[in-house]
Amino acid sequence: xxxxxxxxxxxxxxxxxxxxxxxxxxxxxxxxxxxxxxxxxxxxxxxxxxxxxxxxxxxxxxxxxxxxxxxxxxxxxxxxxxxxxxxxxxxxxxxxxxxxxxxxxxxxxxxxxxxxxxxxxxxxxxxxxxxxxxxxxxxxxxxxxxxxxxxxxxxxxxxxxxxxxxxxxxxxxxxxxxxxxxxxxxxxxxxxxxxxxxxxxxxxxxxxxxxxxx
Amino acid sequence: xxxxxxxxxxxxxxxxxxxxxxxxxxxxxxxxxxxxxxxxxxxxxxxxxxxxxxxxxxxxxxxxxxxxxxxxxxxxxxxxxxxxxxxxxxxxxxxxxxxxxxxxxxxxxxxxxxxxxxxxxxxxxxxxxxxxxxxxxxxxxxxxxxxxxxxxxxxxxxxxxxxxxxxxxxxxxxxxxxxxxxxxxxxxxxxxxxxxxxxxxxxxxxxxxxxxxx
DNA sequence: TTCTGAATTACACAAACGTATAACAGCCGG
DNA sequence: CCGGCTGTTATACGTTTGTGTAATTCAGAA
Numbered sequence: 055x056x057x058x059x060x061x062x063x064x065x066x067x068x069x070x071x072x073x074x075x076x077x078x079x080x081x082x083x084x085x086x087x088x089x090x091x092x093x094x095x096x097x098x099x100x101x102x103x104x105x106x107x108x109x110x111x112x113x114x115x116x117x118x119x120x121x122x123x124x125x126x127x128x129x130x131x132x133x134x135x136x137x138x139x140x141x142x143x144x145x146x147x148x149x150x151x152x153x154x155x156x157x158x159x160x161x162x163x164x165x166x167x168x169x170x171x172x173x174x175x176x177x178x179x180x181x182x183x184x185x186x187x188x189x190x191x192x193x194x195x196x197x198x199x200x201x202x203x204x205x206x207x208x209x210x211x212x213x214x215x216x217x218x219x220x221x222x223x224x225x226x227x228x229x230x231x232x233x234x235x236x237x238x239x240x241x242x243x244x245x246x247x248x249x250x251x252x253x254x255x256x257x258x259x260x261x262x263x264x265x266x267x268x
Numbered sequence: 269x270x271x272x273x274x275x276x277x278x279x280x281x282x283x284x285x286x287x288x289x290x291x292x293x294x295x296x297x298x299x300x301x302x303x304x305x306x307x308x309x310x311x312x313x314x315x316x317x318x319x320x321x322x323x324x325x326x327x328x329x330x331x332x333x334x335x336x337x338x339x340x341x342x343x344x345x346x347x348x349x350x351x352x353x354x355x356x357x358x359x360x361x362x363x364x365x366x367x368x369x370x371x372x373x374x375x376x377x378x379x380x381x382x383x384x385x386x387x388x389x390x391x392x393x394x395x396x397x398x399x400x401x402x403x404x405x406x407x408x409x410x411x412x413x414x415x416x417x418x419x420x421x422x423x424x425x426x427x428x429x430x431x432x433x434x435x436x437x438x439x440x441x442x443x444x445x446x447x448x449x450x451x452x453x454x455x456x457x458x459x460x461x462x463x464x465x466x467x468x469x470x471x472x473x474x475x476x477x478x479x480x481x482x
Numbered sequence: 483t484t485c486t487g488a489a490t491t492a493c494a495c496a497a498a499c500g501t502a503t504a505a506c507a508g509c510c511g512g
Numbered sequence: 513c514c515g516g517c518t519g520t521t522a523t524a525c526g527t528t529t530g531t532g533t534a535a536t537t538c539a540g541a542a
C-alpha cells in the first residue's frame with residue numbers, strides 16, 4: 055500500500071497551457087532533445103501519462119508548442135505599435151529598435167527557434183505556421199515602410215522590406231547568440247542607421263527626437 | 269558459427285573524416301537527434317563500436333563535426349576572393365554575392381547550423397569555435413569595407429561591418445529556410461543594393477561592370 | 483611464410499525513451 | 513452525504529540510446 059501522489063483536477067485549457075509552457079522551457083534550455091515526455095511532465099508538475107491524455111502523441115505536443123511560440127512572437131512585435139506615435143518615421147524607428155532589443159532579442163528565443171528548424175522543414179503543417187508568421191512580420195514592416203513620405207514602386211517596396219527584415223533577423227541572431235560581443239544599445243543604433251540608409255531616411259534622428267519629447 | 273562481417277583497415281585520418289562526414293549528413297537531415305551512434309556508423313559503413321575507438325565519446329565526435337563544418341564554411345568564403353579583381357568595390361561586391369548564393373545559401377547548412385546552436389551555447393569549447401569563425405568572417409568583411417575609397421572612423425567601420433554581416437546572415441537565413449519565396453537572383457540583388465546603401469557606394473553597378481568585362 | 487598487434491566487429495548492459503493500459507481519487511450532480 | 517464520471521497516477525512493455533568489453537581478422541614486420 056504505497057502512498058499515491060495527491061493532485062488537483064484542472065481545466066483542459068490550463069493543463070494544455072502548462073504542458074506547452076513546460077515543453078517550451080525545456081526546448082529553450084536544451085533543444086528538442088531535452089524535451090522528453092518525462093521531463094515535460096516533471097516541469098509541469100504532473101506525471102508523464104497525463105501528456106498523452108491531452109495530446110495524441112509527443113509530436114502533437116511539439117506542434118502545439120511551436121504554434122504557441124510563433125503566436126507570442128508576433129503578438130510581441132505587434133504590441134510595440136499599440137501606443138505608437140503617428141509620425142511614420144518615428145513609428146518605423148520604434149518598430150526597428152524593438153525588434154532588435156529584449157525581449158525579442160533573447161538567447162532563449164534563438165534556442166527555441168533553432169530547436170524547431172528541422173521539424174519545420176520536415177513537417178508541412180509546421181512549415182505553414184512558420185511561413186505565415188514570417189510573412190506577417192515582413193508585411194507589417196513593409197506597410198510601415200510604405201507609409202514613409204517617399205515615392206517607391208511596388209517592387210522596390212518589396213525588396214526594401216526583404217532587406218530590412220533580413221537585417222533585423224541577422225542582428226537578432228548575432229545579438230542573441232553572442233550577446234557579450236556588443237555594447238549596450240550598439241545593435242539598436244546599428245539597426246536604425248542601417249535601415250535608414252537602406253530606405254534613404256534618417257531614422258536615428260527620428261528616434262532620438264521622439265525619445266526626447268517623451 | 270555465424271559469418272563475421274569482412275572489413276578493411278583504414279588510416280586513422282580517413283576513418284575520422286568518414287565518421288565526421290556521416291555525422292554531418294545526419295545532423296543536416298534530421299538534427300542532432302538523428303545522429304545516433306548506430307546511424308552514424310551505418311552511414312559510414314562501419315559498426316558502432318568503431319566510433320568509440322576513434323572518439324572518446326559521442327560528444328567528442330559532435331565537437332569534431334562542428335569544427336569541421338565551421339572550418340569548411342570559412343574556407344568557402346575565403347575561396348571566393350582567390351582570383352578576385354583588384355578593384356575594392358568589385359571585390360566587395362563579389363564577396364557579398366557569394367555569401368548569399370549557393371553553396372553558402374543552402375537549406376542543409378542552415379539545418380546543420382541550427383542543430384548545433386544548443387550545444388554551442390552549452391559547451392565552452394564549441395562556443396569558442398563558433399565565436400572565432402564568426403569574428404573571422406566579420407573581420408574579412410570589415411577589411412574589404414576598409415579598402416573602399418572612402419573616409420571612415422574605426423567605430424564607423426566596425427558598425428558597418430556588423431550591419432553588413434547581419435544583413436548577409438539574415439538573407440542567408442531567409443533564403444535557406446524559405447527558398448521558394450524568392451526569385452532567382454533576387455536575394456543577391458537585394459544584398460548588393462542594401463550593402464551599397466549602408467556603405468554609401470554603388471555595389472550593383474560595380475558588380476555588373478565587372479561581370480560584363482569577363 | 484608466419485607472427486604479432488592494432489583495427490574492427492560482435493555482443494552485452496543499464497538507462498531512458500515513447501507508448502499503452504489499468505487502477506485510483508478528486509470533484510460535480512444528485 | 514453519496515455515486516459516478518473522468519482527470520490523474522501508477523506501472524509495465526518494447527525499443528533505442530550511449531557505453532563497456534571480449535573476440536576476431538586484417539595488414540605490415542620479420
